[in-house]
Amino acid sequence: MNVTEYIESGILESYVVGAVSEQERREVQCLSSIYPEIQQELDQLALSLENYALLHSVEPPADLKSRIMAELTFEQSTEPIIRPMPVDFTTDRPTFKASWIVAASVGLLMFVLSFFLLARLRSNQDSLAKLQNANSSLQKEVTQLKDQQQLLALLRQPGSRTVALHGNEKAPNGDMLVFWNPKTREVAVEVHSLPALQPDQQYQLWSLVGGKPVDAGVFDATTANQQIQKLRRQIDRADAFAVTVEKRGGSPTPTLTTLLAMANVDA
Structure with missing residues (x-):
């Protein structure tokens, strides 16, 4: 930005x-x-x-209040004051034709004014739509920037490791990165390419410690490539990382038939 x-x-x-x-x-x-x-x-x-x-502030005159109150005088009267309305019978009344011309002119003016206001309204709506789109794009950039900042903060910490996972025969084009820091126990993934899943499925990351799998959190194969996802699980030990396909929300044990990728931490 x-x-x-x-x-x-x-x-x-x-x-x-x-x-x-x-x-x-x-x-x-x-x-x-x-x-x-x-x-x-x-x-x-x-x-x-x-x-x-x-x-540019201006102090009001000191006598302003007294002058205003002096002007506000009310006279009480018990009888209503009735004044006759002046009527001039010498003036000729307007003809029907003249009245019709005036009415037509007013109608035409209102039509032109309505057309002008409608055009302005549409123009303002278009401008508002463009601003909303620009604002939406800016928010996406801010979100991506925050993700990048989180990744940089994780990578800058001493001891951070990056593990590349590549898909097996079940996902030949699979490609992703795992970012892990043993000291802070933080884990994040960056998906480059993984097959799309059903709505009720999610990818699950596993940490292998002594050959035993430990749940490292679930994540999605987002449509936006290279979007960093920080996982909610904390991992303090890992000999390797693996990825399986599980039901949405994760599973307590990995489904070995859906294993897509695995890599050693020190590889």
Whole structure:
């Protein structure tokens, strides 16, 4: 993401004065928590707005309240005041033709105005749809960036290991990576290519310790290649890692007939 272009887009100014949508507000808050440059720009804009308001503030005159109260005088009257409505009988009444022309002109004007407003509405809807699509793409980029940051944090820790798993004859094009840190016991997978499964199935990672399988967590073969998935299980020991196909949610023991890949940690 280009932080400079985002700051220069004008959305931060709109956010400070409250002229953004709820989705845009969440977007700015999310990005400002990730990028210190955006948070710094928001602080400067807020300070500038506060200084501008203080600079142009005007103290009302001291006698303003008394002058207003003096103008608010009410006279009570027990009898209603009735005034005749002036009627000028000397003026000729408008003819039917003139009235029809006026009505037709007003109708035409309303039609043109309605057409103009409808065109503006469609244009605004198109612009809103484009902004929503752009915002959705930006959110996906932020999610991917967070995933990459988690991976980098895992890989930068001392002792982190990367194990490449390749599919057997049941998944000849299978390809994925396992990231594991014995000290933090964190495990993550990066799927490059795995066969699609039924909705009630999931892939399950196993840690082999002394030949015995230990559940390392379940994951999906996502359509977005190279999407990192951090597993919820923690593994402190592993001689090898293996992948099987299990029912959704995982299984306490591996189904050996669905074994797709296996690799030693030190291979």
